[in-house]
Amino acid sequence: MIRTGLVFLSLALGSLAIEAVQQFNPEEIDVGGTGCQCAVVGGCGCCYHVYVPFFADADVCGNVTTYPGTLTFGADLYWGDYVIFNETFSGNNPKPICSQFDVLPAGTEACWDFYGVGFTKTGLQICAKVYIKELFVKLYTWDLGCLVVPDVGEWTCDYSGETSPVCVSNCAGRIGVTNGREYTDLSSGGRVREVSEMQGHYFVDGCQVGAKRPLVQFQAAEETFGM
Secondary structure, three states: OHHHHHHHHHHHHHHHHHHHHHHOOHHHOEEEEEEEEEOOOOEEEEEEEEEEOOOEEEEEEEEEEEOOOOOEEEEEEEEOOEEEEEEEEEOOOOOOEEEOOOOOOOOEEEEEEEEEEEEOOOEEEEEEEEEEEEOOEEEEEEEEEEEEEEOOOEEEEEOOOOOOOEEEEEEOOEEEEEOOOEEEEHHHOOEEEEOEEEOOEEEEOOEEEEEOOOOOOOHHHHOOOOO
16 A cells, blocks of 8 residues: 555656646756855855746845854845745755745745855855755756855965964954964964864954865865856
8 A cells, every 4th residue: 555655656746747847948947147246254145137938037136144153154035025035054054945936837946955065265155056846856956156255354374384283364453373272362462362163264253263274175166156
């Protein structure tokens, strides 16, 4: 009985997917970036023009705001005046968020999947893809690429030593030196501060002040959505 039920469920899912494909031809869909703009620190906004014959011909715009020294970011997305989502995400690969709205074929949802979230030398990398699904079946997927949201401060490290690197930073007008364990604030008479570490990057009060090792894992992350 269970096996028979699974067969009927598979047939039903297949017929629904075929019906959606007939309504929603990916070759006729055009998604074009109209550009991203980033603040000096902590935020970016991007727009895409989406054209789907008989369904949509409009701009979709969104904003990303980061929280310095964390893998947490806020993101919102708008279709004209309609708010698709306004949520806070956290972690390297946050759970996708899905929404059904009028321009989509009946029974389908659009899902936004953020992935590859991690620190680079210039900020927080956030990658994203969007897919259309019906029930549990993914019909089409578009990879939007990666965006690096500018972080606070500038830094450089000397990795020639046998133990910890020595990093010099300028964050929010504060000059300092760290060995990864302690941070010496040269702008306040040599005050010593404790350093926090996340993903091999050093932070003091939300300012990125160095990294444990030379950055190689995110060298390709300087690409931005729609640029």
